[in-house]
Every structure is written in C-alpha cells, then in structure tokens.
Amino acid sequence: MTQPTPRSQRPTTDFSIIGKPTAMVDAAEKTTGAGKYTDDLSVPGMLVGKILHSPCPHARIKRIHTSRAEQLEGVVAVVVGKDAPSPYGILPVGHDEHALAVDKVRYVGDNVACVVAISEAIAEEALELIDVDYEVLPAYFDPEESMKASSDLIHDNRPNNLEKDYHHVFGDPDKGFAEADHVAEARFIANEVTHAAMEPHSTLAAFEIDSQTGKPGRLTVWSSTQVPYYLQHKLSLVLEIPMAQIRVIKPLVGGGFGGKSEVIPIEIIAAVAARKAQAPVKITYTREEVFWAHRGRPRTIIDLKTGVKNDGRIIAVKARVVQDGGAYCSYGVVTILYSGALLGALYDIPNIQYDGYRVLTNKPACGAMRGHGTVNVRFAFESQLDELAAKIGMDPAEIRRRNLLQPPCITVNGLRVQSYGLPECIEKTVTRSGWKERKGKLPRGRGLGVACSHYVSGAANSIIRSDMPHSTVNIKIDRDGGVVVYTGASEIGQGSDTMTAQIAAEVLGCSLSRVRVVAADTDLTPIDIGSYSSRVTFMAGNATLRAATEVKKLIVAAAATKMNCQPDDLVFREDAVVSRNGHVGTAAIESLPRAQPRGPAEQSSAATVSGRVEGQILRGSLQQKRKDEGPKDRMTFEEAVVAAIDFHGALTGTGSYAPPAEARGGKHKGAGVGPSPAYSYSAQVAEVSVDEETGEVTVHKVWAAHDCGRALNPVSVEGQIIGSVWMGMGQALTEEMVWKDGMLMNPGLLEYRSPSSIESPEVEPIIVESVDPEGPFGAKECSEGSLAATIPAIANAIYDAVGIRLHESPFTPERVLAALRAKKNAKAINLTEGVDPTSPTRFREHGGSLWFKGKGPERHPLDPSRHEPAGGAD
C-alpha cells in the first residue's frame, strides 16, 4: 500500500462508483409516488382531448360531420385530418401517417377526429355526435394474401401492399447446402405481441401566445416518449413551425420497450388540437388505444433452412421472412432488415441467403419492440439448430460452441464484432444449470433447453443519415461543487439517468450525490437521438465520459498548479484530489472520509470550505487561507473546483459520440441496419415441465448469462436480464394479440395475458464482462439481447421434456396439447382451429364471425370477413 500503483498497472476494476450496485437516482420519486408522469401534469386552462377511432378496417372517408359535436356545451374544438394534413412517419422512407385520417382509414382503431372539451366525459359524449360517412373498401388481414393485392391498395404508392422487400445473398448458400451433411427446413410462425408498458401514452401540448401577433407561438410538449428529439422534428414537420419554436420535455416515463420509440399519433394530435383550441390540451390513451397505437412485434412467418456438417458446423442458412406489418410503415423497414442482418454476428455462418418482406395489412402498425426484428427469427433459428443437433446426435450446447466467431472479425454480412462473451455465457449457464449432469435425466415431463441470442449496442447508423453525433452531453460544475450533466438521453425506467450520473461521478472522482442529471428537454439538453436500439449506455455513456474527461482536464490543471505537481500525478477519487507522488499514497485516499449523501447540514459545512457563507463569497479570506497553507498534498473536490473556476472561469465540458466508420457496415442495399459498434451476447438454459394431459407449461427456472461488456451498475444489469427473460417468457407462453378479420379480440390487460407474479420463474442472472474496447469503461447493452434467447430456450426445453417441436408461438396449452395428442396418435380433436402448431402453414384467427346473412358491421363484399365462417356453430 505504500507504493502507489502506476495508472497503467492499476487493475481496471478499481472503480469507486461503477461496478457497484447502485440505487436508481430517481428511485425515491417513483417509490414514494412523488414523481410526475405526463398524465400527472396539468397547466392552467388545460383541456382534455379524446380521439374518435375508425370502426372500419379499410375505408375512404367521404365526409365527417362535426357540427353536432361542436355544438355540445363544453366542447371547445373538433379536430380533423385537414387541420394538419402534412404526412409524417418515423423513417424518412415511410412518411405515410397523418395526425388524423385525411382521406382513408386503414385499420379498426385508426384516428379519425379529436374532440377537445372541458372534461373527459363531455369529450366522450361529443365523439358519439360525430358522424362519418365511410365508403368501405376490401381489407387485407393476412400478409400472404395481402401481397397478392392488385387493387384497393392500403397505400397507393405501395404495389402489392408491399412496404419493402430485401433480398440478400452472402457467400454461396447453394454451394453451402450442397456441402451440408444435414439440412433442416421448416416454417415457423410467431404471433403478434405488444409492449404492454405500464404507463399508457400521454401527451400535454401547450402553445405560448406570441406577444406580437396574439397567435399561438412557441409550443411546449410534455410527452411519454423515448425519442424527444424525433418528436420535436416530426412536430415541426406536421405543424409547419421551426424546430426551434418547439420544446419537448420528457417527464418520468413508465416503460417504453419500443412502444414509445417513435412519434405516436397522440403526440401529434395533442399539438394540433392545442393549436386549434388555442388552449393547452392533454390526451392520455386508454389501454385499448395503447393496443391500437401498438408498434409492437409483428406476426412473422419464417421459412427457415439450415445446413450443418457432421461436426456441427453451420454451413448455410436460408431464411424467408414475411412480417405482417399493419397499416403503416412505422419502423417496418428497419424491422425487416434486422431480421436478416442479425442472422449474422452470433455464430460464424459462412453462407446466408435472406429474403425479407414487410407487408402492409389493415391492422394497427407494428414497429420496434425489445429485441427489434431479431426475436422471432431467433426463435426459429435456435429451435432449428436444436433439431439439427438432435439429428447429428450432438449435445445442443456443444453445437453452439462449434459455431463461435473468432473476434475481432467482420461477419459475412459486414458486421464488425470485437468483444464476444458468448463462449463464457454458454459455459456459465451450462455449469450453473447442471446441464451435463441433469440433461436427459430429469423425470418425465420435465426438461432443459438451451438457446443463445445477441443484440446491438445502438445502431451504428441513425435513422436520418448524417454525420451528426448520435449523443452529445454537456457538463457544468459550479463553485458549490455540484455537477450538472445535461443529456438528451431519455430515462424510461431502464436506468439511463443513473448510468449518466455514475459515469460522470466515476470520471470526476466525486460522489454520486453531487451529480444532478438534467435529461431529455430539448430546450436545455443537447441532442441525443433517443432511447432505442439499446444505444444509451454505449453512446450517451461515451459522450458523458468524454464531457466529464474534458471538464476534468480544467480541474486537473488548476489542482496540479495548486499542489505543485504534474497533472498526471493526480488521482480524483471519492471527493478528493490527491497527488500520487507526494508523501500521500492511496492509503491516504482511503483514510479520507467516505462520501455520504449530503443533507442540508453537511451542505453548509461543505460550503464553508468552498468559501461561501450565507451567499457571500469570501474570496479574500479563502485566498489568505491558501497562502497560509502553501502547496498541499490533497484537496477536496470543492477546493479543486473552486481553484479551477478561479483559473478558468466557468467549468463546462462537452462530449459527443458518433459510431466509428469501421462499425457502420457493408455497402449492399439495406446494409445500414444491423451494424453496431458492439454486440451483447446471451446464453440461457430454461427448465420447464409440461403437463401432458393439459398441455400447460411451467417454467421453473431460467439461467441467463449476458455479456454486457462491463456492468456499470450490476443490480440494474441483473434487473434488465430478469426483465428480458420475463418478457420473453410472456411471448413464449401466454402473450398473443388475437385477431378476427381485423378486430383485435384482446385489447386489454385482462385478455392480453402478460405473466403474473405467480408464473414468474426464478431467474438466475449471470453477468459476463467481455470489456468492449469502445464501450464506456467497456460497457455494452444489457436491456434487449437476453429476450430472444428465452423463447427458443423454452421451446427446446419443451422438446426435452415431452418430445414435441412447436413451430408456432406462443406455446399455449391448446397448442402444446394438440402436438402431444398428435404425437401419441390420440383421438383427433380440433384444439387449434385447424393449424398444426408443429408445422403451421398460416396464421390462425379467432373463432366466430363478424357476419351472418347480410347482417353485421358494414364491410366491403370482397372483405375477408364476408366469407362464410369456416367452423360455424355447434
């Protein structure tokens, strides 16, 4: 302890803030209920908005009669499409949405009009007074049918209702299959799921009155968003006012999972309504409206073919993916590209063919959801890999080990992989779960399954192509020793603010309680493209690191002068600055009082040190004190800050992050999606039991190892792993959006069944740290990558337990039982509406009918709902 360790030899884990379990900086607000979410906010004169939704899946709007609604006492305005006809969309290639329908409605639930009134009840009453004349059109609900359409297209500029298709060939897949010893080929179907974030979307929009014109001027929008800067941009587009006239503030957000990662109709509608009503307007979705706004994971058909050699090496993969994207583009083009791109970067696959089709249908728009684009394909791939392992008689964990990448490398489809903790993830889950000892030896009906997954740590290319940094962070430090970090990154419950504070505190060597994070307010914070694609820790974290390093340089220079030593000799740690070459070693650092959260009393004693008493800066006496003391071996953080301010004036630093050019991918069409500066890796083992009489599946335990580069906040990483597994389990077993001719049968949390605490298995999170060379302190993402492994791990465990391969998710009891009965040649009962869950060919619709002998809702004669019901009544 007497010899200070040179910096280069210091163990990299010698951190004082990061790597330690840290309570979220906003935990107290949330747990006490003091925190404010958008719907908690109100401003004087605020009105309530309610949206009229379409009852038709596809129809032309002939006329909207609003006068009766407008005349209702308490109604201030009725807003319709022509009040803001400019189209928008999250992707530059997909500007196909309007605030409110201009000419057509495209799904049951599409936005037709908005009533602004003094109360919710009056607004709802007024909705019933709006009459809309529709000319119904044939609708499309099945993507494979929709692709055949030649007339009555959902969007006129999208022939065959095809939003986008991509056809990628890497290597020589045909040659690969010819060389394969075993080939498996099958269709997999993953049904539609949604985010089901706890907080429904809410937006409050208020215009300031322009003092010159008396007309609505600057706009302030508070919204439950993951992407405040995209919102600012789209608002500018639709309202046709400059971005600088729009301020977007993100209050606390109660979960996003991708459902708030683009501009949602409510956000535009509230602003348009506030303009027309000339008053602040708040709209909060009902849960049903959240389901209609959707942007979840699309129903996906995956026709997958995989070839392996006898030694388990994957030699070729061919995937044809059809996504039932709903009525608008949303992130669809990105989703279909992720589905293909992330076939690579997990395993070493030399030959890949990918054909992806994003198809429009008359249903709510699908978009980005946790594990964006990768999850359903991963379910298919990891299931098929398990089947191939069984074919060649290889242990399923072993076949995954045989296909590891050798980083640093660039995959056949142009993805750069540097840090790669997958081998360790597999090793640890296999060891902890007792895989070798227990696999195949569990009692009847109980089984183990393994699967792997990966995900990007932020997209290397932003949606809007530019060389602009993806994140910028500013830091300001004042004489009080308080550190304020200004970041555009959006805390949505994932711990973004805490991560920011941790990195700033670690770099500056100050306690966490000194750091205040001001986030996601477009007037105050520098631009950050948002909380999606698991980019925040990597990108905003790096920007924070750089900003803190920059501002620290100023403090270091001042402190070095004061302490009469070289800047390199200074160590900033635990609110103290010490010289490593003086007679004060690291022991002295440890003898310093440990940083504690500061109460008001301590604040004032700290203030005395910095020379501030009751608002007076006693510069003279402080300087006198310094002179008396001469050069010192150590300074407190406040002293160093004061010294720096005396030398440099204001203490500010700024840092930005843009992904390096080498990480931005190949040159082929669609190469922009998939590349990331770093990938996270996950391996999971699930232990399940299956009730062979009922088909009910119970998940007993999941061992989930996740390579997050470095765990900046281990408790938060574990929380994200557990949450991902749990959400994956929901998609694997119970969650499914059920459709009947464009009607969503379960638009609520009673019938859309996210698991309850009773079904939640024990999840053992295992953190693997591969220390990425470019991540902040080596960190990568930890919030999404684990999800995709859970579904196939459970599927493979079901196979291990009872010997059935389910190719359709979720594995509901009826599907499991149908497969079990088929396997046993039991008497056939139609448990699954005629769709064999072990080899599905089409999407299954809910039973029942919208139609009977000309009665029922108004639909076009050619609409699928007009076909005779297949089953009929008992």
Place this chain on the structure above:
Amino acid sequence: MSLPRFKLLRPRSVAEAVEHLVNHAGSVRVLAGGTDMIPSMRQKLFEPEYVVDLRGVTALREVKLQADGSVEIGALTTIRTIERSDFLREHYPVLAEAAGTVASPVLRNMGTIGGNICLDTRCLWYNQSLTWRKGCGFCIKKDGDLCHVAPGGTKCWAAFSGDTPPALLCLKAEIEIAGPHGTRRVPLSDFYTGLGDNYRKLQASELVTRVFLPASSKDYRGVYRKLRVRGSIDYPLAGVAVVLKRSNGHVSDARIGITAVNPAPLLVKGASELLSGRAVDEALAEAAGDLAAKISKPLTTSALTPEYRREMIRVFTKRAVLAAAQVNGN
C-alpha cells in the same frame, strides 16, 4: 374511458335498497364490490341513471352459523372473507378453495359473494368498449341482433364465469332474494336461466341478499379446479367443483358443478348415480370427466379454443374427482 353519468344512491338497509330499485326500475343497477360492474360501465355496457351502492347495508356482511346447523352468508361478504374463513375452510373447503381462485388478491378484497353469484356472463364480443363493439356491429347481448360466436344463432352464448357458483351448486346452496313483496328463498340451481343475455331470474326490483348452505351439505367435501392461463387475475376458462360424501370407504353421494363453459353454472346430472357406492379410481374418475364434458358447450367466447376448454372440463373433472377422494381420505 370515463364512467357514464349516474346518480348514486346509498341505502342503509335492504328495505331502503329495494325501495330505490322499485322507484327507479328499469334504469338502476346494484353495486356491491364493483369489480366487474365499474369496468363494464366504463365500456358503456351499463348506463343506468341510478346506481344503488349496497356497501352501507352492513347487515349483509357476515358469515353466520344458524341454529339448525346451516350457514348463512351475507351477499356482501367479500370473497376474501370466504377464502379466509376458518369455519368455511374446515366445513365447506370447496367453497373456500373456489373463492381463493377468484381474480387476484386485490379484487377479492373488493368483490363479494353476491356479486360472484350475480356476475354478468362474459364474451369476448361483449366485454369490449363501445367503440370496439361498433366495429363488430354489436351483438344480441347488447345493442345488436346477431351472435358472433354462433353465427346464425339467435341465442346468446356468453359464458357464466363465476368461480364460487359451481361450488355453491355442489353444496345445494339456496339464495335469498329481497323484493317489494318481501323475501323469497330459491335453490341456486333455479337462479340461472341458461341464456347468455337474460342469464338470471331476478326482477329489476329485486336483489340477492343472502346465501344459505344447508346443514346436510356439511359432510360433502371436495375441491375446485380452475383452468386459467395465468395463476392470478384471470376469469375461469373452465372450472369444476367436485364434492363427495362417503360412508364405509365408498362414495355415498357425489356432486359435480361446472362453470365458464355454458351460459350458466351447471350441476352435472348423473354424477351421483355414477360415483355412488363405488371406490374412486382412475377409470371411474375418467367416466365422471366424460359425463361433465358431455354437458359443457363452450364456444369462442373467451381465450383458448372451445374444443380445448371442453377437453379440460374432462381432464379437470377427472382430477377433481381423484383429488376429492383424497380429501375424503380414500
């Protein structure tokens, strides 16, 4: 979704409550726990001018042992109270068990036994918002004239989805109904019509006030088995209550009640004949399952396919018979 506007009436006695019902017949609904009615009102399934909030009628909150050995349960007794009652758990375990499966703990704190008996029948085409129902063209049960689950049918098939009634049916429970002409007592089995829309025999001016478990049912012990996707929150997708009475190692009487697969909870006819006088084994239990499955007519009113739900009535009945035999020390 806001609640429709209504006037809240808060009687302190049954008589006062009945008076309100008489005065506002046709545009009044009774509120007990509100766990089902409040969401339904938000969905505009009910838009009464008046709501009679019974929660001030404290006389209806008790579980009482009567002199004749029967048990009286006030209609406002919470599901939680029934689930937790030591007396009921000991003597009528099937009822306590069924109560313990209702919804989730917070809803059981609010929901009442009277409410569970009177629970509105459910259907995916019915329990939806007004906007949603416009999209499907409404249905026989509310605002429309067609049935989506039985296209062409003119009967409503909404499923009765209470958990406690099959247990109560097995215990031969009777209910007390108060109305303008005093009270009447009817067997619970006569309370339901078997129709999905007009599902119970209750006049607009009447309300269910008490439940009685006859002393003779005390020796009937059994279990309740519930099909649900989640272990909490969910309504039953199929439910089976089985009680057995034993003498000399054999079953001397048996009753099986099923729920959530028909517009009414039903007692399975022939259960006693099948099981009486015999020792319960797998084959016998399976035969009981077949019997129960035969009278269950699930349609696409809920999640999981009808065929699956009927199959589960078979499996769950079999299991419940075997479990009931265990409870009785077979």
